[in-house]
Amino acid sequence: MKEKKISPIDLLMLFPGVGFILLFIGSSIFLTLVQSFGLFSITGKSVFTLENWKAILQARESMDSLFFSLKMGLLSSVGTVVVAFPIALFFRKGGTGKGILGSIIKMPLFIPALVAAFLILNLISYSGLVNTVLMRLNLINEPLRMLNDKFGWGVVFIQIWKNLPFVLLIVMAALASIRDDTIDAAKNLGAGYWSILFRIFVPLAMPGILVSMILMFIKAFGDFPIVSVAGPIYPASMAARMHIMATIYQEWDQAAVLGVIIIVTAFIVIWAYSRFAELAKGEV
Amino acid sequence: MALTDSTAETSLYLIQARKKRNFYLLLMIFFMIVLILWVGIPILMAVMWSLVDPKNPWSYPNLFPPSFSLAQWKYVFDYTNIGRALRNSYSIAPLAVLLSFVLSLPTSYVLGRKKIPGKKFFMLVVLLPIIMPGMVVALFLSRVFTAFGLSQTFFGLVLAHTLMSMPYMIRVMTTSFQAIPQDVIDAAENLGANTFVKIRDIFLPMIRPGLLAGMIFAFTVSIEEFNLTFIIGTPTFETIPTILFSFMGYNFIRTNASVVALLMMTPNIIMLFIVERFLKSDYLAASLGKM
Numbered sequence: 001m002k003e004k005k006i007s008p009i010d011l012l013m014l015f016p017g018v019g020f021i022l023l024f025i026g027s028s029i030f031l032t033l034v035q036s037f038g039l040f041s042i043t044g045k046s047v048f049t050l051e052n053w054k055a056i057l058q059a060r061e062s063m064d065s066l067f068f069s070l071k072m073g074l075l076s077s078v079g080t081v082v083v084a085f086p087i088a089l090f091f092r093k094g095g096t097g098k099g100i101l102g103s104i105i106k107m108p109l110f111i112p113a114l115v116a117a118f119l120i121l122n123l124i125s126y127s128g129l130v131n132t133v134l135m136r137l138n139l140i141n142e143p144l145r146m147l148n149d150k151f152g153w154g155v156v157f158i159q160i161w162k163n164l165p166f167v168l169l170i171v172m173a174a175l176a177s178i179r180d181d182t183i184d185a186a187k188n189l190g191a192g193y194w195s196i197l198f199r200i201f202v203p204l205a206m207p208g209i210l211v212s213m214i215l216m217f218i219k220a221f222g223d224f225p226i227v228s229v230a231g232p233i234y235p236a237s238m239a240a241r242m243h244i245m246a247t248i249y250q251e252w253d254q255a256a257v258l259g260v261i262i263i264v265t266a267f268i269v270i271w272a273y274s275r276f277a278e279l280a281k282g283e284v
Numbered sequence: 285m286a287l288t289d290s291t292a293e294t295s296l297y298l299i300q301a302r303k304k305r306n307f308y309l310l311l312m313i314f315f316m317i318v319l320i321l322w323v324g325i326p327i328l329m330a331v332m333w334s335l336v337d338p339k340n341p342w343s344y345p346n347l348f349p350p351s352f353s354l355a356q357w358k359y360v361f362d363y364t365n366i367g368r369a370l371r372n373s374y375s376i377a378p379l380a381v382l383l384s385f386v387l388s389l390p391t392s393y394v395l396g397r398k399k400i401p402g403k404k405f406f407m408l409v410v411l412l413p414i415i416m417p418g419m420v421v422a423l424f425l426s427r428v429f430t431a432f433g434l435s436q437t438f439f440g441l442v443l444a445h446t447l448m449s450m451p452y453m454i455r456v457m458t459t460s461f462q463a464i465p466q467d468v469i470d471a472a473e474n475l476g477a478n479t480f481v482k483i484r485d486i487f488l489p490m491i492r493p494g495l496l497a498g499m500i501f502a503f504t505v506s507i508e509e510f511n512l513t514f515i516i517g518t519p520t521f522e523t524i525p526t527i528l529f530s531f532m533g534y535n536f537i538r539t540n541a542s543v544v545a546l547l548m549m550t551p552n553i554i555m556l557f558i559v560e561r562f563l564k565s566d567y568l569a570a571s572l573g574k575m
Contacts, residue, residue: 005401006400006401006402010394010398010400012390013390013391013393013394014390014391014394014395014400014406015391016386016387016388016390016391017387017388017390017391017392017410017450017454018391018406018409018410020387020446020447020450021409021410021412021413021447021450021451022409022412024421024425024428024443024447025412025413025416025421025425025447027425027428028416028420028421028424028425028427028428029416029424031424031427031428032420032424035424087319090312090315101316101319101320103556103557104319104320104323104324105319105322105323106556107323107327107553107556108323109556110504110549110552110553110555110556111549111552111553112504112507112508112510112524112525112548112549112552113508113510114508114510114525114528114529114532114545115508115528115545115548115549116326117532118330118528118532118541118542118545119326119327119329119330119545120326121532122326122329122330122333122538122542123325123326123329129325129329161322161326215414218414218415218417221417222417222418222419222420224418224419224510224511225510225511225525225529228533229529229532229533239417239418239419239420240419242419242420242423243419243423246423255423256424259420259423259424262417262419262420263416263417263420266415266416266417270415
């Protein structure tokens with residue numbers, strides 16, 4: 001049955017979808033790469049040079065931005081999965097009212113990221129609901145700074161709120177494929193709640209957890225709008241820095257270097273994911 | 285005597301079971317309240333901010349605005365570009381969905397039904413628009429677009445939105461093509477069905493739910509697309525996300541932003557409830573659950 005060659009007709013049918021994506025994404029990756037070395041430059045002479053890389057790698061701002069973006073990506077992806085997992089377990093078994101509850105919890109999936117940022121911003125801003133309630137309860141004397149804070153907790157919270165349903169859907173599907181027999185068998189053999197959780201649910205849902213963490217990490221790592229609205233004043237995220245570099249300083253070549261760093265990080269994360277996925281498969 | 289013993293034992297079990305059930309019920313009610321607050325409060329706050337009366341401003345320590353009015357809504361429609369942004373958003377989205385459907389259909393068919401070498405590679409390639417960080421693609425794609433004379437044009441924006449929505453479309457439709465059992469197709473062929481009959485009676489009905497799910501994902505992706513629109517479209521074409529960004533930027537006007545935020549999410553949420561039954565978690569999970 002196994003064919004080794006693609007028939008011309010299949011190739012022709014693959015082309016509209018795969019070709020369209022490859023054409024646009026491929027050309028933008030190519031441009032980012034060559035511009036970072038000074039070729040195809042639009043601002044200066046087009047000669048091969050490592051000056052841009054030097055300039056970016058020596059600037060303290062770029063290292064700060066890289067570190068900040070990595071932190072946001074890691075905290076958002078881990079945070080979302082940690083919040084989503086118990087909810088997914090709760091939804092694993094059907095029950096009264098869970099249908100409508102499922103729709104409500106899915107709502108943020110359909111709320112655009114910027115709107116989500118705005119909704120949460122109303123809660124956590126300096127004079128927002130959380131601060132007002134805490135002050136009125138006399139729990140704090142002065143409003144807490146949760147928005148545009150130095151660490152970036154505001155951004156992490158927005159990312160978790162917005163992406164929870166997305167992760168939830170993927171993890172729920174992974175949990176749904178676990179059969180009750182497995183759990184009953186474990187119970188009969190004397191497994192407690194914790195060992196069922198950590199030795200059945202978590203490992204069997206691992207592929208779903210990993211994929212959702214990957215997608216979340218890339219989203220939060222490369223994010224521009226949420227960080228510019230809710231993030232700290234300094235450092236900017238990598239994407240925001242790249243945007244400023246290109247549009248305000250008109251240093252397109254240096255922006256390209258930042259772009260390459262973002263792309264390479266994304267690919268490293270995906271590679272690490274596939275290694276992890278293989279490991280997880282080997283163990284279970 | 286033995287009888288009463290066992291009855292007592294049974295009732296003890298019953299009491300324990302009831303206690304356990306009560307505890308479970310309590311836990312579930314608590315969980316439900318938390319979930320409803322988790323989603324409900326942020327939305328409620330936006331609704332209240334959009335209804336603030338400009339004559340009676342809402343400030344600390346009031347938990348609720350002192351009076352409500354529709355003045356903010358009127359202001360936004362009278363003095364900002366929101367009307368044009370709405371028109372842009374809702375005319376780009378259907379075109380992008382249509383274009384991505386047309387482009388995705390043959391590709392999904394091949395990926396879902398044919399045995400071809402390098403399928404894993406192609407499946408990863410179609411995910412590229414999601415995997416690639418949006419701002420990088422936006423900035424450098426804008427150079428490509430400028431070279432082809434596509435930036436700051438309506439058609440360019442449609443192409444950009446198509447690009448961003450295609451991963452969902454292709455992945456979801458591939459999954460539905462895969463789910464068609466080969467037996468059914470073989471049986472139809474044995475009974476003499478030609479290609480047209482096969483498409484009409486097997487493929488179309490069986491991929492319809494997946495197709496709808498893909499279209500819904502593609503539509504919402506297009507409505508909320510920010511990075512590419514911001515770089516390629518502004519200032520000629522404003523969509524709802526870019527106008528909201530401008531309200532949230534240097535001159536932050538909370539009331540205006542609330543109105544725009546509500547305008548942007550209400551249709552999406554209505555759509556979510558209408559299409560809930562097509563949106564079984566399997567679609568997204570099955571199509572994105574593997575890389």
